[in-house]
Amino acid sequence: MPVANMRALLAQARAQGRAVGAFSVSSLEMILGVVRAAEALRTPVILQVAQVRLGLMPLRVLGRAMLSAAQDAAVPVGVHLDHATSLDVVAQALDTGFTSVMYDGSALPLAQNMLNTQEVMRLARPYGAAVEAEVGRVGRTEAGEPSPAECADPGDCVAFAAQTGVDALAVAIGNAHGVYAGAPHLRLDILAQVHARVDTPLVLHGGTGIGPEAFRSMIGLGICKINIATALFQANASAALANAGRGYFEMARACLEASQQVAQEHIAAFGVAPGEKGGFPHERAVSR
Numbered sequence: 001m002p003v004a005n006m007r008a009l010l011a012q013a014r015a016q017g018r019a020v021g022a023f024s025v026s027s028l029e030m031i032l033g034v035v036r037a038a039e040a041l042r043t044p045v046i047l048q049v050a051q052v053r054l055g056l057m058p059l060r061v062l063g064r065a066m067l068s069a070a071q072d073a074a075v076p077v078g079v080h081l082d083h084a085t086s087l088d089v090v091a092q093a094l095d096t097g098f099t100s101v102m103y104d105g106s107a108l109p110l111a112q113n114m115l116n117t118q119e120v121m122r123l124a125r126p127y128g129a130a131v132e133a134e135v136g137r138v139g140r141t142e143a144g145e146p147s148p149a150e151c152a153d154p155g156d157c158v159a160f161a162a163q164t165g166v167d168a169l170a171v172a173i174g175n176a177h178g179v180y181a182g183a184p185h186l187r188l189d190i191l192a193q194v195h196a197r198v199d200t201p202l203v204l205h206g207g208t209g210i211g212p213e214a215f216r217s218m219i220g221l222g223i224c225k226i227n228i229a230t231a232l233f234q235a236n237a238s239a240a241l242a243n244a245g246r247g248y249f250e251m252a253r254a255c256l257e258a259s260q261q262v263a264q265e266h267i268a269a270f271g272v273a274p275g276e277k278g279g280f281p282h283e284r285a286v287s288r
Contacts, residue, residue, distance in 0.1 A: 004076035006100035007130040007167045010201040010224040018271025022046035024229035031069045033259025039074045043272045048080035063096040094127045102132035117164045136172025138205045154193040161200045168201045175206040195222035212269040235262045
C-alpha cells in the first residue's frame with residue numbers, strides 16, 4: 001500500500017483515543033521487526049531515523065529500505081525524518097520519498113526556530129509531506145550527549161503553532177532522550193495547558209522508560225505520537241551479544257524478534273486501532 005502520511009495517521013489516532021508509535025530504526029532487523037509488530041496488532045506505525053544516525057547509515061540506503069517495508073506492509077506505515085537540523089538533509093529526505101520530516105530548532109531562539117520551521121514547511125509543501133517541530137528542549141540529544149531540558153512555555157506553543165502551521169508539535173515537559181536516571185518527572189500541567197490552547201497534534205519524545213499509565217494520561221492530554229528509540233537499540237544490542245556465538249543469521253533473527261517484541265509492547269501501551277484485536281485499555285474518545 002502507499003506509504004502513509006503522518007498527518008493522516010495522527011488525525012486517525014486522535015479520533016480513536018490513542019497515539020501512533022514512532023520507532024527509530026537503524027537496521028533491516030529493526031525495520032522488519034517494527035512492521036511485523038504493527039501487522040500483528042493491526043495498528044499503524046511510523047518508521048523514523050534521526051539525522052544524527054545518518055553518518056553510519058546513509059539516508060538514501062536506509063530510507064529506501066524503510067520505504068520498501070512501508071509499501072509492503074499490511075497496515076499503514078509512515079516514514080519520517082527525525083530531529084533534522086539541516087535543510088539539505090530535509091530536502092534529501094523529501095526527495096527520497098519520506099512522507100514527514102521533523103525540524104529541530106529547539107536549541108535556537110524561538111523566533112529563529114519559527115523562521116526555520118516555516119522554511120521547512122515551504123520545502124515540504126510540494127511533496128504533500130507533513131512537518132513536525134519542537135518547542136522547549138528535550139533533555140539529552142539523540143546522540144546521548146548532555147543537553148539541558150527546558151520545559152515549553154504554553155504561550156510560546158500557541159504562537160509557534162499559529163505562525164508556522166506545523167502538522168505536529170513536540171512539547172518538552174521534562175522528557176529526555178536515552179535512559180532516565182530515575183522515574184521521569186513529567187509536567188502534565190504544562191501539557192494540559194498546551195492541549196487546552198493548541199489544536200495541533202502533540203508529540204512526546206523520549207518515550208523509553210515511561211510506563212503505560214503515564215502514556216494513557218498524556219494521550220488524554222493531546223499526545224498523538226510517541227517516539228521510541230533507546231528501548232529498540234538496547235534490545236538489539238542485548239540480542240546481538242547474547243546470540244553472537246550462534247552465528248550471524250541466528251544473531252540477526254534474534255535482533256528482529258527483539259525489535260518486534262519491543263515495538264509490540266509499546267504499540268499496545270499506546271492503544272491499538274479498534275477492531276478484531278481489541279481497543280485501547282479503558283477506551284475513550286479524546287475530547288478537547
